[in-house]
Each structure stands twice: as structure tokens, then as C-alpha cells.
Amino acid sequence: MVVQQISIFIENKEGRIKKAIDTLAKENINIRALSIADTTKYGILRLIVSDNEKAINALEKDGFVVKENDVIIVAVPDEPNGLNSTLAIFDEKGINLEYLYAFVSSKTDEAIVVMRLENMEKAIGVLEDSDANILNTDDIKEL
Amino acid sequence: MFWNEKAECMSKDEKEALQLERLQKTVKHAYENIEFYKKRFDEIGLKPEDIKTLKDIEKIPFTTKSDLREAYPLGLLAVPREEIVEVHASSGTTGKPTVTAYTQYDLDIWGECIARGLKMAGAEKEYIIQNAYGYGLFTGGFGIHHGGNKMGAITLPISAGNTKRQLDTMVDFQSDILTCTPSYAAYLGESREKAGIPLEDINLKAGIHGAEMWTSELRNRIETSLGIKAYNIYGLTEVMGPGVAQECGEQNGMHIQDDHFYPEIINSETGETLDYGEKGELVLTSLTKTGMPILRFRTKDLTSLIDEKCKCGRTTVRMTRITGRSDDMLKIKGVMVFPSQIEKALLKIKGISPNYMIHVTRPDILDEVEVKVEASKELFSDEMKEMEKVEKQIQASIRSETGLRVDVTLCEPESLPRSEGKAVRVIDERNFE
Numbered sequence: 001m002v003v004q005q006i007s008i009f010i011e012n013k014e015g016r017i018k019k020a021i022d023t024l025a026k027e028n029i030n031i032r033a034l035s036i037a038d039t040t041k042y043g044i045l046r047l048i049v050s051d052n053e054k055a056i057n058a059l060e061k062d063g064f065v066v067k068e069n070d071v072i073i074v075a076v077p078d079e080p081n082g083l084n085s086t087l088a089i090f091d092e093k094g095i096n097l098e099y100l101y102a103f104v105s106s107k108t109d110e111a112i113v114v115m116r117l118e119n120m121e122k123a124i125g126v127l128e129d130s131d132a133n134i135l136n137t138d139d140i141k142e143l
Numbered sequence: 144m145f146w147n148e149k150a151e152c153m154s155k156d157e158k159e160a161l162q163l164e165r166l167q168k169t170v171k172h173a174y175e176n177i178e179f180y181k182k183r184f185d186e187i188g189l190k191p192e193d194i195k196t197l198k199d200i201e202k203i204p205f206t207t208k209s210d211l212r213e214a215y216p217l218g219l220l221a222v223p224r225e226e227i228v229e230v231h232a233s234s235g236t237t238g239k240p241t242v243t244a245y246t247q248y249d250l251d252i253w254g255e256c257i258a259r260g261l262k263m264a265g266a267e268k269e270y271i272i273q274n275a276y277g278y279g280l281f282t283g284g285f286g287i288h289h290g291g292n293k294m295g296a297i298t299l300p301i302s303a304g305n306t307k308r309q310l311d312t313m314v315d316f317q318s319d320i321l322t323c324t325p326s327y328a329a330y331l332g333e334s335r336e337k338a339g340i341p342l343e344d345i346n347l348k349a350g351i352h353g354a355e356m357w358t359s360e361l362r363n364r365i366e367t368s369l370g371i372k373a374y375n376i377y378g379l380t381e382v383m384g385p386g387v388a389q390e391c392g393e394q395n396g397m398h399i400q401d402d403h404f405y406p407e408i409i410n411s412e413t414g415e416t417l418d419y420g421e422k423g424e425l426v427l428t429s430l431t432k433t434g435m436p437i438l439r440f441r442t443k444d445l446t447s448l449i450d451e452k453c454k455c456g457r458t459t460v461r462m463t464r465i466t467g468r469s470d471d472m473l474k475i476k477g478v479m480v481f482p483s484q485i486e487k488a489l490l491k492i493k494g495i496s497p498n499y500m501i502h503v504t505r506p507d508i509l510d511e512v513e514v515k516v517e518a519s520k521e522l523f524s525d526e527m528k529e530m531e532k533v534e535k536q537i538q539a540s541i542r543s544e545t546g547l548r549v550d551v552t553l554c555e556p557e558s559l560p561r562s563e564g565k566a567v568r569v570i571d572e573r574n575f576e
Contacts, residue, residue, distance in 0.1 A: 007523075011555040063557055067524065098528075099527075
């Protein structure tokens with residue numbers, strides 16, 4: 001059960017992130033989660049949004065390079081050790097994490113974690129075996 | 144399939160006799176009517192009568208761009224001003240513009256040379272030529288225009304720029320031939336893809352591209368993205384403008400219109416004349432120009448000459464693709480690099496747009512090169528390690544082509560300047576003073 005994330009290439013230039021966010025706002029697209037990975041030259045803006053297709057069209061129209069790809073989203077208990085228990089599962093099975101970002105929702109007591117792993121299929125398998133709370137696209141809309 | 148079979152397929156003896164006759168006439172004309180040439184000849188005790196064979200051309204001193212600049216704007220006319228009907232000037236990319244002036248006779252010859260090239264690209268009288276070279280002082284627009292008129296084809300003087308209109312025109316008029324700089328052709332191809340116009344909706348068969356250096360990799364891009372065969376054309380303002388030479392369908396060297404221009408290759412350092420096949424600087428002498436004849440002009444363009452009959456049947460001498468200019472060579476960390484090598488390296492990588500910028504600096508004592516490339520969907524990834532891989536791949540490709548380690552920067556699509564005329568690819572900010 002994977003969710004589609006969109007990522008945007010951001011040149012290290014004044015106002016580029018704002019421009020991307022503006023584009024989404026104008027289309028009335030809601031950003032559920034956001035993270036940015038940056039180097040000195042450019043950044044990768046990763047987003048979970050309410051409508052991928054609409055977002056990609058609008059961003060491409062404004063000249064952005066956009067990609068859509070799979071991520072896994074799980075809800076973990078919002079308490080000490082909450083995230084650790086999930087990471088421990090991957091650690092045990094030797095599945096490498098590419099990146100991760102997290103957010104909390106006002107509508108649940110759990111923390112929401114977005115993850116990209118080296119082997120997505122295997123990662124889903126072990127999460128399911130461990131009864132982790134994997135969220136799907138509809139769950140995300142509820143948050 | 145020839146515009147002028149007699150001129151283009153002459154035997155060697157016949158050609159050389161014609162060239163000598165015309166050379167002698169041109170030298171006499173220049174000596175008698177242009178102060179500059181008279182002074183140059185007198186300084187070394189050379190008389191027009193001393194030119195008895197073609198080989199004797201080597202006795203004539205070279206003419207350089209700076210000679211032309213000193214005569215700016217109309218100091219080198221060989222005829223009274225009332226005989227001049229048109230004037231063009233170089234873009235001045237490397238300094239003060241150089242000017243050339245034409246009599247009606249010169250314009251006819253110019254049209255003749257271009258018409259030969261249009262025919263090489265398969266043009267017929269009923270063809271529509273979408274002429275997207277800039278109209279103005281630049282020789283590109285008007286040169287093609289005169290050739291189109293000479294041939295009797297339908298010339299559409301759309302000029303450079305306004306990309307949407309260019310694409311609409313291709314579709315609405317079903318243009319047959321596109322003429323523009325190679326960088327603009329690549330941009331038009333890219334824009335066609337982006338606008339989602341299917342290749343079936345346009346009817347282009349050939350493109351004639353020149354006025355700047357380009358690689359065979361860029362040719363492939365243009366040919367695929369516009370569904371055409373792309374022909375390399377050569378010329379320069381100082382000598383006439385485009386049409387001095389052009390490729391035929393064999394795409395194996397550009398046929399020099401050598402009944403009008405006499406080509407030589409020299410060693411650019413020693414000035415010594417080189418043999419066919421040897422690479423060096425192209426030197427051109429006009430054989431028929433009347434308004435502003437030019438003797439042994441140093442073009443700075445690096446190429447070599449092929450003196451074999453072409454498969455197409457033409458016997459005109461061919462010049463190979465220009466690989467650099469003796470003055471646009473960059474010396475970086477002591478290594479000689481031509482921007483064309485970097486272009487070649489970049490276009491080997493899938494997904495790279497043909498727009499790039501080379502930025503050379505010397506922050507301290509060492510040269511640094513940054514190559515800016517536009518990111519595209521193919522190059523972009525949500526994972527940092529993939530992005531680093533792409534940068535390393537580009538670096539490695541440039542390194543194997545030039546031996547240089549450069550810094551690669553990905554930037555946003557369409558953030559690098561597009562050019563409608565000559566593309567500026569290099570910014571050298573080193574201060575050598």
C-alpha cells in the first residue's frame with residue numbers, strides 16, 4: 001500500500017520555493033506534508049498533496065520539473081520510542097532508508113511518518129507482518 | 144538536383160583556370176581601387192602582375208578582422224558609393240562590428256550561392272522557406288532571402304523569434320524548409336514537443352542551419368525533434384554572409400562555392416599554407432566580389448579541406464565541420480578546450496536539453512569551470528543520491544571528452560538564456576590583466 005508523493009526540483013535561487021507553493025495555492029491544492037532536501041546548489045521539495053494530477057499539471061505549466069513516486073506512510077504512536085519501533089523493523093531486516101519526514105495531525109493522536117526505502121516492496125511486506133498502521137491515499141485525505 | 148551544374152561539377156583544370164582568371168582580376172581591382180590593399184602591396188613590393196599562378200596567392204598579405212575594423216564603416220569600397228545597394232554588418236559578438244557592402248552584381252552572386260545550397264537541401268520552386276534567421280544588419284536573414292528569390296521559391300520572411308508564431312506558421316503554411324541558427328532550431332524542436340504538436344502536423348523536410356558552431360549530436364537532436372534533415376551552412380559577413388559553403392545530402396563536408404571564393408588552410412601560428420586534409424585556419428579570398436573584394440581573409444575558423452569529387456557529383460572543394468575558432472578556444476588549467484567539445488559531451492547524455500552555459504572563473508590562482516545544465520524530467524529524481532549520480536555522469540562525460548574536471552550545476556528548465564540568433568555559451572570571468 002503505497003502513496004504517491006510529488007517531488008519538485010528547486011534551483012537555489014531567491015523565491016523559488018515560494019513560487020512553487022504559490023502555484024499550488026492558486027490551484028487550491030492542499031499540502032498535507034512537506035519536506036525539503038537541500039544542497040548548496042539546489043533542493044528537492046517533496047510533498048504529499050490533495051490532488052497530484054492537478055498539482056503536477058499546474059507546476060509543469062509554470063516551468064517546474066516534477067516527478068511522482070511511491071512512498072510509504074505509517075501512523076506511529078505520538079510518544080517516546082514511537083518512531084523507533086518502526087525503524088527497528090527495517091533495521092532488523094536490513095532495509096535501508098532513503099529519506100523520511102514526519103508530521104502530526106490534529107485529527108489523530110498519532111504521528112504520521114512518510115518514508116522512502118531502498119526496497120519498497122520488501123518494506124511493505126515487513127510492515128504488514130508487524131501490524132503497523134499503514135495509511136493509504138484515502139486515509140491521507142481524512143487527516 | 145543541381146542549381147548550376149556547370150559551376151558545381153567543373154573539372155579541376157577548368158576550375159583552376161577560372162579561379163586564376165578571376166583571382167587576377169580581383170587582385171587588380173582591389174589594388175587599383177582600395178587604398179588599403181595598394182599600401183599593403185607596395186609595402187612588400189608586390190604588383191598585381193606578380194600573381195601568375197594560383198599558388199602565387201601566398202605572396203599576398205592576410206587581411207584580418209582588425210583591418211576591417213580600422214576601415215569601419217565603409218573604408219574598403221572598391222567602387223563609387225552610387226554602385227553600392229546594400230550593406231550588412233557582423234553582430235559584433237567579439238568587438239566593433241565589421242561591415243560589408245554589396246553592388247547589385249554582388250547581391251546576385253550571393254543569391255546564386257544560396258540558391259545552390261537550397262537546391263542541395265532539396266528545395267523546389269513551389270517550396271515554402273520559413274526564414275527564421277534574423278532580418279537586419281545580420282547577413283543571415285537577407286542572405287537566405289536573396290537566395291530564395293533567386294531560386295523562385297516562396298520565401299517567408301518571418302525572421303527570428305516569436306516561437307509560438309514560428310510553430311503556428313509551420314503548421315498553417317506547411318513550410319517545407321526551415322532556415323535559422325542551429326541553437327534556435329533545437330529550441331523550436333523542443334518547443335514543438337512541449338506544445339504537443341505531432342510531427343505529422345508539420346511538413347518540414349529540411350533545415351539549413353549555420354552562423355554558429357554546432358556538433359553532430361546537436362544535429363541529431365534537431366533532426367529528430369523536427370523530423371527533418373539538417374544541413375550545415377557556412378559563411379561570414381566579412382566575406383559575403385551565409386552561402387560560402389553548404390552541405391549536400393551526403394552531409395559529408397560543406398561544398399565551398401569555389402568559383403566565387405578561393406579557400407586555403409593555414410597554420411594559424413606560422414601563417415604557412417597547409418595541404419588538403421590538414422587541419423588549420425580557413426582563409427578565404429573573394430573571386431567575384433566587386434563592391435568590397437577581400438583578399439586572404441583570416442576567418443579564425445578551424446577546419447580542413449577535402450579535394451575529392453563528392454558522391455553527389457559536385458566537384459567543389461569541401462570543408463569539414465568547424466570544430467572551433469582559433470580565438471574561442473578556452474585554455475583552462477593549461478588544457479585547450481573548445482565549447483563544442485563540452486556540447487558533444489553533454490548531448491551524449493539522455494534527457495539533457497541542448498542549452499548550457501560554461502562559466503570560467505579564477506577565484507584565486509586556479510581556474511574553475513562550472514557547466515550549467517537544465518534539469519529535466521529524465522535527469523531529476525526525488526532521491527539525492529540519484530541526483531548526485533546524474534551530476535557525476537555529466538562530469539565524467541565532460542572529463543572523457545576534454546580531460547577537465549568541471550563543476551556541474553543543474554538549474555531549472557528554461558532558466559538559461561535561449562538565443563534566437565547566435566548563442567552565447569561561454570562566460571569567461573578570468574581577469575588576465
